[in-house]
Amino acid sequence: MTGDTWLILGGSSSVARAFAFEVALQGADVLLAGRDTEDLARTAADLTIRTGREARALEFDATAYDTHAQFVETCRGMAERLDIFLAFGIMPSQEETDRDFGLAKAMVETNYLGAVSILDRLAPVMEAQGRGHVVVLGSVAGDRGRLRNYLYGSTKAALHTYLEGLRARLYRSGVQVLTIKPGVLDTAMTWGLPRLPFPATPEVFARATLAHVKRGREIAYVPGIWRLIMLVIRSIPERFFKRTDI
Amino acid sequence: MIWKQLELTGWGRSSRAACRVARPERQRDAAAAVVQADERSVLAFGAGRSYADTGLNTGGAAVLTERLNRILAFDQTTGEIVVEPGVTFRDLLEVFLPRGFLVPVSPGTAYATIGGAVANDVHGKNHEAVGSFGHHVRWVELLLPSGDIVRASPEERPDLFAATIGGIGLTGILLAISFSMTRVPSNAVALREQRVRNLDAFLDALKNEGEKAHFSVGWIDALAGGRSLGRGILETAEPSNEEIAERRRKTHAVPMDCPGFLLNRWSVKAFNALYYRRFARRERRRRLAYGRFLYPLDALLDWNRLYGARGFHQFQCVVPFEAGALALRQLLDAVRAGRNASPLAVLKTLGAAGLGHLSFPMPGYTLAVDLPRKRGVEDLLAKLEAITLDHGGRIYLAKDSSLSAEGFARMYPKLEPFRAVLADIDPDGRMASDMARRLQIRDGS
Numbered sequence: 001m002t003g004d005t006w007l008i009l010g011g012s013s014s015v016a017r018a019f020a021f022e023v024a025l026q027g028a029d030v031l032l033a034g035r036d037t038e039d040l041a042r043t044a045a046d047l048t049i050r051t052g053r054e055a056r057a058l059e060f061d062a063t064a065y066d067t068h069a070q071f072v073e074t075c076r077g078m079a080e081r082l083d084i085f086l087a088f089g090i091m092p093s094q095e096e097t098d099r100d101f102g103l104a105k106a107m108v109e110t111n112y113l114g115a116v117s118i119l120d121r122l123a124p125v126m127e128a129q130g131r132g133h134v135v136v137l138g139s140v141a142g143d144r145g146r147l148r149n150y151l152y153g154s155t156k157a158a159l160h161t162y163l164e165g166l167r168a169r170l171y172r173s174g175v176q177v178l179t180i181k182p183g184v185l186d187t188a189m190t191w192g193l194p195r196l197p198f199p200a201t202p203e204v205f206a207r208a209t210l211a212h213v214k215r216g217r218e219i220a221y222v223p224g225i226w227r228l229i230m231l232v233i234r235s236i237p238e239r240f241f242k243r244t245d246i
Numbered sequence: 247m248i249w250k251q252l253e254l255t256g257w258g259r260s261s262r263a264a265c266r267v268a269r270p271e272r273q274r275d276a277a278a279a280v281v282q283a284d285e286r287s288v289l290a291f292g293a294g295r296s297y298a299d300t301g302l303n304t305g306g307a308a309v310l311t312e313r314l315n316r317i318l319a320f321d322q323t324t325g326e327i328v329v330e331p332g333v334t335f336r337d338l339l340e341v342f343l344p345r346g347f348l349v350p351v352s353p354g355t356a357y358a359t360i361g362g363a364v365a366n367d368v369h370g371k372n373h374e375a376v377g378s379f380g381h382h383v384r385w386v387e388l389l390l391p392s393g394d395i396v397r398a399s400p401e402e403r404p405d406l407f408a409a410t411i412g413g414i415g416l417t418g419i420l421l422a423i424s425f426s427m428t429r430v431p432s433n434a435v436a437l438r439e440q441r442v443r444n445l446d447a448f449l450d451a452l453k454n455e456g457e458k459a460h461f462s463v464g465w466i467d468a469l470a471g472g473r474s475l476g477r478g479i480l481e482t483a484e485p486s487n488e489e490i491a492e493r494r495r496k497t498h499a500v501p502m503d504c505p506g507f508l509l510n511r512w513s514v515k516a517f518n519a520l521y522y523r524r525f526a527r528r529e530r531r532r533r534l535a536y537g538r539f540l541y542p543l544d545a546l547l548d549w550n551r552l553y554g555a556r557g558f559h560q561f562q563c564v565v566p567f568e569a570g571a572l573a574l575r576q577l578l579d580a581v582r583a584g585r586n587a588s589p590l591a592v593l594k595t596l597g598a599a600g601l602g603h604l605s606f607p608m609p610g611y612t613l614a615v616d617l618p619r620k621r622g623v624e625d626l627l628a629k630l631e632a633i634t635l636d637h638g639g640r641i642y643l644a645k646d647s648s649l650s651a652e653g654f655a656r657m658y659p660k661l662e663p664f665r666a667v668l669a670d671i672d673p674d675g676r677m678a679s680d681m682a683r684r685l686q687i688r689d690g691s
């Protein structure tokens with residue numbers, strides 16, 4: 001693959017698919033990485049047929065940390081220049097993780113450790129490249145610990161802090177690090193939940209995210225209204241916030 | 247698989263169903279949904295463009311296919327394509343028309359899915375020339391109620407194939423469909439529109455010109471009576487050799503349910519009269535992009551809301567050519583007598599019968615009318631059913647909301663072989679729909 005190639009980590013989700021489609025439309029090739037390579041191959045075929053860009057599926061497991069170095073080598077061998085969209089993450093409910101530490105551990109390992117492991121190994125590649133974009137899927141849940149969802153939120157909060165540092169590091173090499181904080185997305189993750197406010201489709205999310213990439217932003221909320229909502233939520237004193245059950 | 251309790255509706259918005267709904271994003275999850283639905287019955291739901299209860303399953307489980315929408319393979323030389331079921335006609339128009347390929351058969355809306363097109367064996371304005379959708383299907387991959395995934399084609403498990411084409415979702419969930427796209431010389435048709443005075447003239451024109459044309463469709467003023475009964479506009483078209491510049495098509499949304507009284511006898515009469523005279527001379531010729539020609543109603547998103555919150559019915563039947571004039575006259579008279587303000591009705595011809603056991607098409611004239619849901623509409627629908635039966639005709643399941651089980655059995659002579667396939671692949675009745683229950687498709691003698 002020559003020219004720009006987006007590496008999509010966790011390529012099976014609907015937001016990852018929509019984002020991959022959007023960048024391919026803009027002329028980039030795509031590497032779709034994840035565990036379900038059969039599914040990824042279908043997405044790759046779809047992307048190529050619709051956009052004419054090259055797309056390939058690659059096996060990647062966020063928690064198989066010791067495979068990550070080799071994985072990065074493989075990607076480097078396939079693409080001349082990389083941009084990265086990290087889209088993996090799991091969100092079991094708070095009740096489930098309360099009952100089952102195994103699930104809690106898996107979530108921390110996937111959402112945080114998995115991201116750290118792969119981004120640490122990709123960082124030198126991006127530095128050497130001296131340009132490019134690293135887009136990471138955060139969450140508004142990471143902005144404040146809430147009764148309903150605090151373990152998930154804490155994995156995203158940790159990730160946000162990590163990305164602040166990574167941003168400073170890669171800034172020195174001309175690489176953008178964008179933390180994208182979706183509010184409510186209409187995806188498989190939120191399908192079973194009761195009606196949520198301002199849901200965005202994966203397509204809307206993908207277009208907005210790419211616009212933030214182009215503007216060189218550091219942190220962005222999608223849809224934008226969530227910046228305001230979270231401003232309000234963050235400003236509630238803990239003394240009162242602890243009584244709420246949002 | 248994650249489930250959510252939702253109310254789904256048919257396009258006419260007069261049929262509704264509360265059910266548990268899953269929206270898988272990959273094949274594996276679709277399979278899991280069928281297995282996990284437990285004791286509940288299951289049914290696939292495409293874009294919800296069937297008018298009534300074809301795609302509804304009250305109290306059961308629904309599997310939305312909208313996110314299974316990838317194009318899996320395309321051969322530029324032969325036009326052979328493989329798609330997931332949630333791919334829409336709109337997707338295919340956008341991706342392939344610029345490359346010189348068109349879906350072989352299109353319904354009147356591009357929002358319908360390919361899964362839905364197979365399950366209703368849909369027909370288009372070119373039915374006499376190319377048949378219905380099922381004629382173009384090479385094979386389907388089907389998730390059976392047992393959870394097994396099998397392939398069916400005219401050669402491989404032909405009986406299952408025949409039950410699945412037009413099988414209104416009752417044989418399982420389609421996971422992939424392979425068919426052939428048609429090469430077209432440009433992005434447009436050469437269209438000829440002519441005003442036709444009355445029914446006899448219309449049927450003549452359909453026979454003489456419609457039969458020769460690649461595409462033909464008639465719009466008639468269902469409110470005109472007397473000497474003008476059946477007056478309307480006949481559109482005939484051929485693929486054009488010349489490209490036309492196509493601006494991105496604007497769509498307008500209907501933002502809310504219109505109050506029901508907006509569509510009354512007088513407003514509709516005025517609208518129909520205007521439509522009938524929408525061009526000055528008796529005839530007009532122009533070139534029109536495929537999207538506008540094939541899917542004229544799509545310019546208005548959610549136009550079903552024009553009928554108000556109570557919704558509407560659509561009646562569509564086909565009557566054999568021999569019965570033609572008399573049957574159509576009786577049907578149109580009944581609609582007029584029902585004083586049920588119905589805007590434009592569609593009249594066109596159908597050619598060869600479909601390949602499916604429950605395929606709708608057969609040679610004859612087909613008439614479709616919208617009927618707002620008002621007092622007396624049930625009686626009117628029953629009357630239309632009786633007239634259709636009298637003339638050896640058949641009612642289209644994709645549109646139907648009121649057909650009786652006896653009427654259905656008489657109209658669809660291959661019901662028995664269809665039942666035999668269901669008994670074989672789905673002995674426990676895992677797949678079900680409100681329509682299947684209403685028409686007693688599964689049980690019966």
Ligand SMILES: Cc1cc2nc3c(=O)[nH]c(=O)nc-3n(C[C@H](O)[C@H](O)[C@H](O)COP(=O)(O)OP(=O)(O)OC[C@H]3O[C@@H](n4cnc5c(N)ncnc54)[C@H](O)[C@@H]3O)c2cc1C
Pocket residue numbers: 257289290291292293294295296297300301302311331332352353354355357358359360361362363365366367368369370371413414415416418419420421543644645679
């Ligand atoms: C404006 C308009 C114009 C129309 N014009 C025409 C026309 O010209 N000719 C014509 O033939 N029809 C026409 N129709 C009807 C329409 O084409 C059919 O109802 C079609 O089946 C709708 O597809 P859908 O994706 O909305 O399916 P749905 O309505 O959601 O479902 C229809 C049936 O297909 C089944 N189904 C859907 N997906 C699958 C799957 N993956 N596997 C198995 N079963 C599945 C459902 O269970 C259901 O039984 C028109 C409809 C509208 C609203």
